[in-house]
Amino acid sequence: MNISKCIIIPAFNEAENVGVVIKEIKKKYFDLPILVVDDGSTDNTAFLAKQAGAVVVSLPFNLGYGAALQTGFKYAAAHNYDYLVCLDADGQHESKSIPSLFSEIQNNQNDIIIGSRFLGESAYKVSTLRRIGIAILRVIASSVTRQKITDPTSGFIALNRRVCKFYSNMYPSDFPDADVIIASYFANFKIKEIPVKMYLKNSKKSMHSGMKPLYYIFKMSLSLLVIFIRKLLTKRNAAN
Amino acid sequence: MLFRQKLFAILVVVFLLLLIVELIRRRKLREEYSFLWILCGISILVLISWYDLLLLLTKLIGAVVPTTTLFIFTLLSLFLIALHFCVKISELTDKIIKLTQELAILxxxxENKKA
Structure with missing residues (x-):
């Protein structure tokens, strides 16, 4: 049986990095299809991605990181890809880790593989505020899933077709993080973390800049609360 | 409640109800979005015209004067209408995201088939 694999890269105004990221992947894995979801960029991200050899889905306006990623999941589900790896367009995720993500997901023992920057030898440094945020989410995600989750905010992940279909219908449009991990766990998907190498972002802008961290904390708390309520209601309905 | 107060309140509510009907007639307002406005207008009209009911409600909620009851019910109605619109906006946002994603994929x- 032919196994089809694909790489999904959501990109918003990443003209500086997207071409380099795609070329870097193409250098090592020439045949691997790369899908770039251009999230309404105002620069020539889409053109450069196409030029570098990726298939580009261009959203007419900016929908947010999560919605762009979900567009990739929908595309992959419609084209029957078996396994996916998602990574960011800013060059922070090292392409050398792609084979280990694919090989782990292709073992079929887990449904989601999270590439963690905090496992192994990676010397990835984050700001104090972000470190505190990640630590809180790490505790929540680990205690709910009853397994060690060290990097709940990682965007460097691999997943199989079942998860891809699940995410096609359920995915937050702004910041997908610990809430997605917990929702996936509640949907009975098996999750595993493996060490990957990440670099600090090449670009100066971040989706966690300005007042966004405050909204992020509010949104994540609310999202987690709703997931727990849904789970409780599902349990109660099942018991009845 | 003074007759003048009552008359003014009735005239305002009737004017607003007529405005809503006219907007529907001109197809500038959809029936589904006018429902809560009409319900709110009729409820206030009933409270203004049925003074004993207004007094009873005033006693029930512990207000001192009936006009306070009217204000509270009007505010509550406006809050519910605003919440209803937020639900509708959320639904529309989800639909727009879905449509946008599917349009981009299609x-x-x-383009790939043409190429």
Missing amino acids: KTDI
């Missing part, structure tokens, strides 16, 4: 598929 466009890519068509």
Whole structure:
């Protein structure tokens, strides 16, 4: 049986990095299809991605990181890809880790593989505020899933077709993080973390800049609360 | 409640109800979005015209004067209408995201087939 694999890269105004990221992947894995979801960029991200050899889905306006990623999941589900790896367009995720993500997901023992920057030898440094945020989410995600989750905010992940279909219908449009991990766990998907190498972002802008961290904390708390309520209601309905 | 107060309140509510009907007639307002406005207008009209009911409600909620009851019910209605619109906006946002995603995917598929 032919196994089809694909790489999904959501990109918003990443003209500086997207071409380099795609070329870097193409250098090592020439045949691997790369899908770039251009999230309404105002620069020539889409053109450069196409030029570098990726298939580009261009959203007419900016929908947010999560919605762009979900567009990739929908595309992959419609084209029957078996396994996916998602990574960011800013060059922070090292392409050398792609084979280990694919090989782990292709073992079929887990449904989601999270590439963690905090496992192994990676010397990835984050700001104090972000470190505190990640630590809180790490505790929540680990205690709910009853397994060690060290990097709940990682965007460097691999997943199989079942998860891809699940995410096609359920995915937050702004910041997908610990809430997605917990929702996936509640949907009975098996999750595993493996060490990957990440670099600090090449670009100066971040989706966690300005007042966004405050909204992020509010949104994540609310999202987690709703997931727990849904789970409780599902349990109660099942018991009845 | 003074007759003048009552008359003014009735005239304002009737004017607003007529405005809503006229907007529907001109197809500037959809029936589904006018429902809560009409319900709110009729409820206030009933409270103004049925003074004993207004007094009873005033006693029930512990207000001192009936006009306070009217204000509270009007505010509550406006809050519910605003919440209803937020629900509708959320639904529309989800629909727009879904449509946008599917349109972008279809466009890519068509372009790839042409190529």
